[in-house]
Amino acid sequence: xxxxxxxxxxxxxxxxxxxxxxxxxxxxxxxxxxxxxxxxxxxxxxxxxxxxxxxxxxxxxxxxxxxxxxxxxxxxxxxxxxxxxxxxxxxxxxxxxxxxxxxxxxxxxxxxxxxxxx
Amino acid sequence: xxxxxxxxxxxxxxxxxxxxxxxxxxxxxxxxxxxxxxxxxxxxxxxxxxxxxxxxxxxxxxxxxxxxxxxxxxxxxxxxxxxxxxxxxxxxxxxxxxxxxxxxxxxxxxxxxxx
Numbered sequence: 001x002x003x004x005x006x007x008x009x010x011x012x013x014x015x016x017x018x019x020x021x022x023x024x025x026x027x028x029x030x031x032x033x034x035x036x037x038x039x040x041x042x043x044x045x046x047x048x049x050x051x052x053x054x055x056x057x058x059x060x061x062x063x064x065x066x067x068x069x070x071x072x073x074x075x076x077x078x079x080x081x082x083x084x085x086x087x088x089x090x091x092x093x094x095x096x097x098x099x100x101x102x103x104x105x106x107x108x109x110x111x112x113x114x115x116x117x118x
Numbered sequence: 119x120x121x122x123x124x125x126x127x128x129x130x131x132x133x134x135x136x137x138x139x140x141x142x143x144x145x146x147x148x149x150x151x152x153x154x155x156x157x158x159x160x161x162x163x164x165x166x167x168x169x170x171x172x173x174x175x176x177x178x179x180x181x182x183x184x185x186x187x188x189x190x191x192x193x194x195x196x197x198x199x200x201x202x203x204x205x206x207x208x209x210x211x212x213x214x215x216x217x218x219x220x221x222x223x224x225x226x227x228x229x230x231x232x233x
Contacts, residue, residue: 043224110160
């Protein structure tokens with residue numbers, strides 16, 4: 001049972017436009033959410049995060065929005081640049097007790113391959 | 119610059135071999151993790167450790183074991199490699215297990231092929 005879902009395997013956006021990547025989760029215990037970016041043959045790199053006490057977090061061109069009632073978060077990249085072409089993973093964790101009842105790992109979605117067209 | 123180092127970028131092993139994947143971090147993090155990444159499946163947690171000599175099963179621990187004898191080193195062991203363990207293996211460490219305080223830091227990955 002997939003607890004973190006990224007329903008778009010790929011997304012193509014023109015350079016300079018806004019990229020919107022979506023993520024849904026099912027476990028109401030999740031209270032911390034992260035986005036990672038991954039280039040081929042490299043490990044994922046941390047991009048931005050948001051705690052469930054907030055509904056928005058911004059860092060430069062990247063903004064993450066959290067809608068707790070809908071169990072939905074999105075990553076906005078404005079403006080999109082060619083270097084943004086990568087696979088983006090949404091991840092979630094439960095800080096208080098953990099989804100496995102203790103110290104926990106992040107649960108990742110399957111990823112969305114973002115392609116920025118020149 | 120903080121680092122998580124995985125000893126091998128590429129490995130080719132034969133079915134039935136015992137395989138060791140090594141991971142070292144220099145950030146004095148208590149928490150370390152092993153994930154595997156497969157196309158269409160994303161990152162799946164194999165094992166994690168929140169302290170020396172402590173280990174916890176993740177979502178897909180079957181066929182794997184781990185060792186954490188020192189804080190900075192977390193090893194993933196494939197007891198008897200099989201072709202369905204061909205994958206990209208990613209090690210990570212973090213200050214907090216929930217990923218707060220800058221998330222997880224990942225290594226560059228080890229691409230393992232079992233033939």
